[in-house]
Amino acid sequence: MDQKQINSQMPEAYRLRAFDVLDSTNKEAIRAAEKGEAANLWITAESQSSGKGRRGREWISSEGNLFCSLLLENKKDALTASQLSFVAALAVYDTAAEILGSAEDIQCKWPNDILVKNQKISGILLESSGFGNNAPEYIIIGIGLNLSSYPKEALYPAVDFKSLGKDTTPKEAIGILAKYMAEYIRLWHKEGFHPIRKKWLKQVKGQGSEIIVKLPSEEIIGCFVDLDLTGALMLQTDTGLRLITAGDVFFPKLATD
Numbered sequence: 001m002d003q004k005q006i007n008s009q010m011p012e013a014y015r016l017r018a019f020d021v022l023d024s025t026n027k028e029a030i031r032a033a034e035k036g037e038a039a040n041l042w043i044t045a046e047s048q049s050s051g052k053g054r055r056g057r058e059w060i061s062s063e064g065n066l067f068c069s070l071l072l073e074n075k076k077d078a079l080t081a082s083q084l085s086f087v088a089a090l091a092v093y094d095t096a097a098e099i100l101g102s103a104e105d106i107q108c109k110w111p112n113d114i115l116v117k118n119q120k121i122s123g124i125l126l127e128s129s130g131f132g133n134n135a136p137e138y139i140i141i142g143i144g145l146n147l148s149s150y151p152k153e154a155l156y157p158a159v160d161f162k163s164l165g166k167d168t169t170p171k172e173a174i175g176i177l178a179k180y181m182a183e184y185i186r187l188w189h190k191e192g193f194h195p196i197r198k199k200w201l202k203q204v205k206g207q208g209s210e211i212i213v214k215l216p217s218e219e220i221i222g223c224f225v226d227l228d229l230t231g232a233l234m235l236q237t238d239t240g241l242r243l244i245t246a247g248d249v250f251f252p253k254l255a256t257d
């Protein structure tokens with residue numbers, strides 16, 4: 001990617017550093033934070049040699065997809081900062097809608113996946129760096145967008161924009177994503193979690209229905225009731241209400257599927 005050209009596409013107060021190859025854009029953002037670099041920095045790579053997924057999984061990262069991380073300075077407590085995962089999900093949702101030209105088939109899946117036609121098109125990994133006053137000094141929002149390929153053997157069925165008839169380059173995609181991220185971050189700073197939570201719930205799949213949550217040691221089935229004010233999933237099970245803070249959500253197969 002041509003760095004100068006892309007930088008001109010960045011929203012005001014944001015910068016972009018584009019790499020050909022990195023181990024992981026999240027790792028590079030953490031290194032930048034450790035060096036004391038100024039925040040509001042986007043990092044992109046055309047490919048990653050050890051892309052990180054959620055819950056210690058690998059994120060397959062071959063050329064043609066978007067791999068990026070946003071380094072943000074943090075002044076909130078850790079729980080409040082984790083709301084940025086939903087901020088990022090809304091930005092990816094709007095990015096997908098702009099690329100596809102419609103939001104019709106797009107849904108959010110807890111905690112921060114975006115589905116198109118019930119298939120995962122992106123991944124978001126929030127990390128932090130540096131701890132002062134019991135709160136992280138930096139938040140790193142890592143985002144992978146399946147533009148031209150997707151893993152065939154994934155935990156959750158996946159898809160890419162190319163298969164959906166939309167050819168988009170990483171350069172085009174980062175410009176769109178950075179624009180929506182800046183908008184939703186501004187909204188979150190101004191009005192807090194309330195509008196973010198409300199919008200996310202409007203766009204989520206499965207609220208009010210039975211879902212399956214897979215944790216490393218158990219599988220829980222229950223009704224997805226709501227999202228609490230900290231971003232935890234509220235699941236009504238046979239044994240009572242459970243608050244889920246980590247895990248993978250699946251939907252039961254319908255007889256019509």
Ligand code: BTN
Binds near residue numbers: 025027048051054059
């Ligand atoms: C998931 O497992 O769903 C989250 C995947 C996040 C992948 C992105 S790609 C850019 C950034 N760098 C990484 O190493 N991971 C994130």
